[in-house]
Amino acid sequence: MENIIETVDLTKRYSKAVALDSVSIHVRQGEIYGLIGKNGAGKSTLFKTMMGLAPYSSGEIKLFGSKSNKEIEHARQRMGFMMGAHFFPYLSARENLEYFRKLKGIADKAEVDRVLKLVEMDKVKKKFKSFSLGMKQRVSIANALMGYPDIVVLDEPINGLDPQGIADFRRIVQKLNKENKMTFLISSHILGELELMATRFGFIHDGKLIEEIDRETIRNKTEEKVIVKTNDIEKATYVLEQKFPNIEYQVNGDKELVISKMVEKTDEIASLLVSKELKLFKLVAQEISIQEYYLEMITKGGTDHV
Known part of the structure; x- marks a missing residue:
């Protein structure tokens, strides 16, 4: 299966601190890749460098096989991205997404309504500043899904969602993955939820990618x-x-x-x-849970010890 996101020994340093330590990640087309790690493990930093929001110190990023800066910038247009809820507080969900639809160059005006319906926010009229954290997360997810991107990168998307919201999110991801062949790269420290939807996992700890492994391989190894x-x-x-x-x-x-x-x-x-x-x-x-497997990995220090 083709890798559509790949990093090679990607390293990010902040003064004396190392946020990413030679991370080589491989996200394959058509999968739901769960990036698992505790808060501060390096998940958000990896996503920021991948999406061009932060420079990296050394290493290489490849998107859809592209390696040059110009090709990568073009490739990023095929990606949906969610990192935090950065919207205009005085606008409604629809007005915010209408702004981003135009910014992204999406001609279809019906696209805003489509993604709002997906996250069940199409009937909400009040302003963004009055939204709960869960509602803000839903709008962020909707924004990432606009334009049918080939891959959707979501950073901690289920933070603030209630149990029903989490179940709805899982259903949306699995439906789009199956019916639209959409690839997802999702980070979370809530391991139990990623366990229910991801087909492949990457375990990151203290800036290092400890292991990448398919769900079925975990079952075979444990x-x-x-x-x-x-x-x-x-x-x-x-x-x-x-x-x-x-x-x-x-x-x-x-x-x-x-x-x-x-x-x-x-x-x-x-x-x-x-x-x-x-x-x-x-x-x-x-059966051993993904959480137990992850904790064993970070305790024992990697694949050689499993």
């Missing part, structure tokens, strides 16, 4: 686990050790038994514990 909560954890561990001498487990902070590599024996585990007169308060097979 193991499911069985989580058991009983009325007698000591008896449960003894019973299981007698039945399964090679069992691998640990007890978490909630006094639950977390068993590795035995998802296929979940029913057998349940039957065994019940037969020994243990009460089962919880027994679930659980």
Whole structure:
């Protein structure tokens, strides 16, 4: 699959501080790429350099295969971008987007109404200054989607959205990705939400890109686990050790038994514990979350340690 965004050893220094440290990112056409990292990890700085909003110290940026400054400037016209909510406070959502439609050179006047309907802001008449944070985020997302860009870059787009707003955003992204073949590059520190929509992930920590990995590869590299909560954890561990001498487990902070590599024996585990007169308060097979994978990555220092 073709890379439509690529950076090569991209580095950004602020005096003695290094905001980006030799970052090489690859966003492929047609995917929903989730850039994951805590606040201050370098996500926004990467986006600013990528979009030409901030200079970089060294390295290279390629957009749609273009490398020269002139070609990259032209390529940026094929991109929608959201970073913060920078609009005129005394204008309505529609009036703000009408201004940006003209600024972007989009001839179709119906485009403003289309994107406002997508984010359910088409009936809002009041001025931008009176909007909630969630409403401002919706207008920012609508602005990024104007003109059917080939790729949409969104920096922390779900900040301030309520649960319904987050679900609606996810639906919009997945619909445009599937039906319009639109590529998305989305950053967030809310890992659980990106986990539900992204097809590929980049983990960034302290300015370094630790790993890029497909969702399916994460599933192949990690193991499911069985989580058991009983009325007698000591008896449960003894019973299981007698039945399964090679069992691998640990007890978490909630006094639950977390068993590795035995998802296929979940029913057998349940039957065994019940037969020994243990009460089962919880027994679930659980796949490792993106958040757990990310935390393991930054703790152990990269792919060589996973």
